[in-house]
Amino acid sequence: MHSSQRVICNPLDLAYRYQDIRASGSRSVHREAADPSVVLYQGRYYMFVSMSAGFWHSADLLRWEYRATSKLPALDYAPDVREVDGALYISASRKRDNCPFFRSMDPLADDFVEVTPGTFPFWDPNLFQDDDGAVYLYWGCDNNTPLYGARLSDTFERIGDPVPLIRADVATHGWEQVGEDHVTTPTRPDQEQLLARLEGKPYIEGAWMTRHQDTYYLQYAAPATQLNTYADGYYTAPSPLGPFAYSLDSPFSSKPGGFITGAGHGSTFQDRHGNWWHASTMRISVNDDFERRVGIFPAGFDQDGVLFCNQNFADYPFVVPDAPFDPWTPPPWMLLSYKAQATASSAAPGHTPASTVDEDIRTWWAAGSREPGESLTIDLGVSKTVNAVQVNLADHKLGAVAPHVPEGAAWNRQFWRGIFPRHQPAETLVEVSQEGQRWTVVRDSRETDVDAPHAFIVLDAPLRARYIRVTGGRMPFDGVLAVSGVRAFGTGDGAAPRPVRARAHRVDGRTARIEWDATSAATGYNIRYGRHPEKLYHSWLVYERTCLDLRSLNADAEYWVAVDAFGEGGIAPGETARLKQ
Numbered sequence: 347m348h349s350s351q352r353v354i355c356n357p358l359d360l361a362y363r364y365q366d367i368r369a370s371g372s373r374s375v376h377r378e379a380a381d382p383s384v385v386l387y388q389g390r391y392y393m394f395v396s397m398s399a400g401f402w403h404s405a406d407l408l409r410w411e412y413r414a415t416s417k418l419p420a421l422d423y424a425p426d427v428r429e430v431d432g433a434l435y436i437s438a439s440r441k442r443d444n445c446p447f448f449r450s451m452d453p454l455a456d457d458f459v460e461v462t463p464g465t466f467p468f469w470d471p472n473l474f475q476d477d478d479g480a481v482y483l484y485w486g487c488d489n490n491t492p493l494y495g496a497r498l499s500d501t502f503e504r505i506g507d508p509v510p511l512i513r514a515d516v517a518t519h520g521w522e523q524v525g526e527d528h529v530t531t532p533t534r535p536d537q538e539q540l541l542a543r544l545e546g547k548p549y550i551e552g553a554w555m556t557r558h559q560d561t562y563y564l565q566y567a568a569p570a571t572q573l574n575t576y577a578d579g580y581y582t583a584p585s586p587l588g589p590f591a592y593s594l595d596s597p598f599s600s601k602p603g604g605f606i607t608g609a610g611h612g613s614t615f616q617d618r619h620g621n622w623w624h625a626s627t628m629r630i631s632v633n634d635d636f637e638r639r640v641g642i643f644p645a646g647f648d649q650d651g652v653l654f655c656n657q658n659f660a661d662y663p664f665v666v667p668d669a670p671f672d673p674w675t676p677p678p679w680m681l682l683s684y685k686a687q688a689t690a691s692s693a694a695p696g697h698t699p700a701s702t703v704d705e706d707i708r709t710w711w712a713a714g715s716r717e718p719g720e721s722l723t724i725d726l727g728v729s730k731t732v733n734a735v736q737v738n739l740a741d742h743k744l745g746a747v748a749p750h751v752p753e754g755a756a757w758n759r760q761f762w763r764g765i766f767p768r769h770q771p772a773e774t775l776v777e778v779s780q781e782g783q784r785w786t787v788v789r790d791s792r793e794t795d796v797d798a799p800h801a802f803i804v805l806d807a808p809l810r811a812r813y814i815r816v817t818g819g820r821m822p823f824d825g826v827l828a829v830s831g832v833r834a835f836g837t838g839d840g841a842a843p844r845p846v847r848a849r850a851h852r853v854d855g856r857t858a859r860i861e862w863d864a865t866s867a868a869t870g871y872n873i874r875y876g877r878h879p880e881k882l883y884h885s886w887l888v889y890e891r892t893c894l895d896l897r898s899l900n901a902d903a904e905y906w907v908a909v910d911a912f913g914e915g916g917i918a919p920g921e922t923a924r925l926k927q
Contacts, residue, residue, distance in 0.1 A: 353678060353804050354408055355663045355736050355835075357606050357628050357639035357707075361412050361797040363398045364744075364766040364822065366751040367634055375744035375766075375823070376633040377799060380571065381424040381470070381552060381611045382625040382640045386618060387434055392453055393625065394425040394436065395640060399765045401427075401453065407617060407642070407666050412769070417458040418448055420765055421755050424552070424611070428473040430481055435461075439469040439487070447502050465503045468494075470611070474555040474586065482586045484564065487551035489514070489544060493566055495553075495587050509587050511564060514550050520856030521577055521597045521898035522548045522568040528575050528897035540572055540635070552578070552611030552627075555586070558647050562586055565598075565653075567610035571638065572631045574602045575898070576610035578624070580653055594877060594903040599624050599643065599655045602898075603887040605831060606630070606639065606661050606707040614645060614653070619670050622646040624655045632708050633741055639800070644673035654883040658872055659912075663734055663802070663835050679733045679835040680914050681705075683814070684869050684889065686834075687725040694742070694826065702832045705889055710740035710830035713818065716747075720827045721817040724834070729780050729812045730914070732805065732836040735788065737816055739772055739799045742828035749823070769797040773819030774827075776803060778811035785815065792819035808836065838914025843868040845918040848909040851926040855901030858925055860909065861893045865918075868911040875907040879922045882908055 362377035379395040393402040393410065400414035418425070422438030422445070429435075436448045436458065444464035450457050468485035475481050483504075486493035494508040516522050524530060524544045525537070532538045548569030556563045565580045579596025583589060601609040612626025624645040630637040644664070645655045654673075662677040688699035692714030699722055701709040713720035754764025773792045777785040789803045814834055818827030846862040853859050860873055870889040874882035875896065888894060899905060908920040 352408060352666050352668065353663050353734065354666060355734070355802045356641040356661045357800050358410065358642060359798055359800040359802055360402060360410055360640060361769045362639065362799060364748070364770060365397055365634070366748070366754065366764040366766060368762045370760045373745035374633045375748040376637045376741040378634070378636055378638055379640050380627040380636065380638040382627070383425060383427045383613045384615050384623070384625045385427055385429055385434070386615060387429055389618065392427060392434065393640075394427045396423045396425065397421070397765060399767070403454065406668070407623070413454065413456075415456050415458060417456060419446070421763060424470045424487075426471045426473055428475065430473065430475045431479075435473055437471045437473065439471065440467050441469060442467055445471065462502045470551045470553060472553045472555055476557065476586055480586070482555070484511070484553035484555055486553060487549060489547040489549045493550055493553050493564070497587070511588055511590055512550065512566060512581050514548050514568065515592070516546070516548060518855065518901040519579070519592075519596065520900060521575065521579065521600065523856070523897060524548050524569045524573070526574055527602065527895070540570065544570060554613050556614045558651065558653075560584065561651055563653055564590055565614065571608070571610065571627055572629065572635045574607035574629060575600070576608040576627065576629060578610050578612060578626060593653070594900045595652050595654070595883065596900065597898070598653045598883070599626055599657065600884060600898065601628070601641070601657045601660050604661050605705045605833065606641070608638070609641060609643065609655070609657060609660070619668070621671060622673070630707055644675070646673045648881065652881065652883070658874065658885045659887065676917060680838060680912065680916060681833060681869060682726055682730050682732065682836050682838065682914050683724055683832060683834040686727065688722065688832075689725070690722045691720045697742070697828070702829045705831070707738060707830045710742065710828050712740070712742040712828040713826045716821070716824055716826050718819055719817060721815055722827075722829055722832065724814040724832050726812050726814070726834060729810045730834070730836055730838065731808050732778060732811045732834050733808050734802065734804045734835045735776060735778070735814060736831065736833040736835070737774060737776060737801045737803070738829065738831040738833070740828040740830040741822070742826055744823050744825050747823050747825050770822035771795045771820040772797045772799055772822055774801065775817040775819065776801075777815045778809055779813040779815070780810055782813045797822070838916070840867055840913075840915040842916035842918045843911040843913045845920050846871065846909050846911050847921055848907050848923050850907045850923060853895070856897060856899050858896045858899060858905070858907070859893070860896055860907060862909045862920075864892050865911050867913045867915060869913045872910045872912060872917075873907065874910065875905050875925070877903050877905060879906045879924070882906060882922065
């Protein structure tokens with residue numbers, strides 16, 4: 347049995363701050379948070395993310411509490427937080443103006459003080475203090491220029507010229523290729539503008555430095571935050587400023603498939619037990635390119651110094667033990683609700699109830715009215731053992747109903763941004779039933795003023811249930827109830843699917859074609875691959891498919907692959923096979 351207090355599910359259920367964005371005559375109001383920078387400081391975890399006008403803190407990595415502050419620049423992207431000489435130092439991004447540095451000894455007391463107005467501009471900063479006390483800064487966010495590094499003085503001035511460290515290498519790094527699924531031509535109309543702007547060149551950004559033993563791991567993100575392929579790779583060096591060598595085990599953080607995709611521009615940190623974690627950016631990008639969320643994943647270094655993340659089933663529930671643990675522990679429960687029958691009290695045009703069970707956060711059902719009491723019902727088909735339910739809310743046409751934020755900034759003549767100063771209630775009643783007549787309440791946040799856009803409800807004890815009903819209370823800005831996913835997790839009554847065998851061959855240096863035969867009782871398939879038969883550290887999860895064109899390979903590397911079939915009854919590991927040339 348798993349303690350109900352120690353299981354969470356990505357995306358993290360944070361009270362993401364609402365943005366007010368007006369661009370080229372249109373307006374979008376939506377939640378946003380990205381580029382998470384997480385540190386353990388004085389026994390508490392602190393997380394700074396873009397566009398939040400504050401930060402989150404947690405005692406256990408399970409429950410995060412928001413704290414607003416007016417002492418840090420709210421509209422500077424990609425805030426970085428690191429401990430230096432026993433204090434927290436915070437900086438963020440500015441294109442043209444010098445970037446200031448702030449210090450805090452007690453963030454919960456809002457004691458942020460500007461220690462220097464900065465001496466040069468930078469974007470996507472990462473501060474790092476080495477064991478000898480020397481402080482370095484890494485920065486860069488561009489699809490033309492490299493990532494840079496420099497040592498800093500005690501007054502945060504550069505010592506010497508910036509050192510160019512790494513650049514994109516699309517010719518050999520398949521995962522750096524732009525495009526959805528790394529397809530470099532548009533597959534949907536909404537991708538045309540982005541791909542035209544990128545001109546085939548990925549953004550290299552989001553630096554984060556980790557020292558493990560005597561090796562320096564310079565982590566970076568590519569190819570673009572708006573894509574499902576947004577991921578983190580790394581280079582290593584024997585010293586903080588290089589020379590750096592590319593790791594063929596890149597990307598170490600990648601989540602291109604499943605309910606919510608993307609796992610780039612993040613931070614790697616240890617908890618109080620010495621376990622490694624990686625927090626990163628997850629993509630929605632429907633209302634706006636920068637509509638994003640935060641995910642956290644078990645991570646680590648193997649005996650050969652390879653940096654990895656466990657992103658198998660990375661948007662399924664996982665346990666956060668209060669002790670050292672195996673980062674490759676599988677999920678405690680499986681998905682029970684894929685393609686279940688969904689009905690609703692009403693529906694807005696183009697947003698049907700079926701969108702809540704298609705395992706795609708980028709589609710959603712929206713009620714036909716703004717009145718409280720609109721509801722959505724999921725029918726699992728038969729009674730099943732349910733351990734947890736995740737209810738994911740969406741932001742549906744809020745630009746038409748939300749008030750205007752009085753304060754903000756114009757970034758250019760066509761673009762204005764503000765952050766709403768207060769959270770908005772997102773209240774729901776969640777019930778389950780065996781026969782659709784008698785209902786058991788598992789969550790009721792009505793009249794609580796709680797903003798829980800990705801509420802993850804772990805039941806006190808498993809329940810047999812066929813139906814799940816979500817009823818809306820007060821919604822943000824009194825908008826409609828909109829749901830992108832009602833996801834039930836538990837233990838299926840049947841056995842796991844039969845294993846499948848992968849048939850895989852290399853199409854070119856960066857691409858492999860992987861095929862397998864469908865098997866009964868399988869909800870989907872998780873393709874695992876890596877550079878050693880016992881190190882299949884990368885994964886790509888798919889539903890209702892029996893092939894994958896894997897375009898994320900490094901041209902200079904040899905690979906092994908396995909396809910795991912999974913369903914409500916569990917996971918059937920596939921046989922590992924060498925990728926044929």
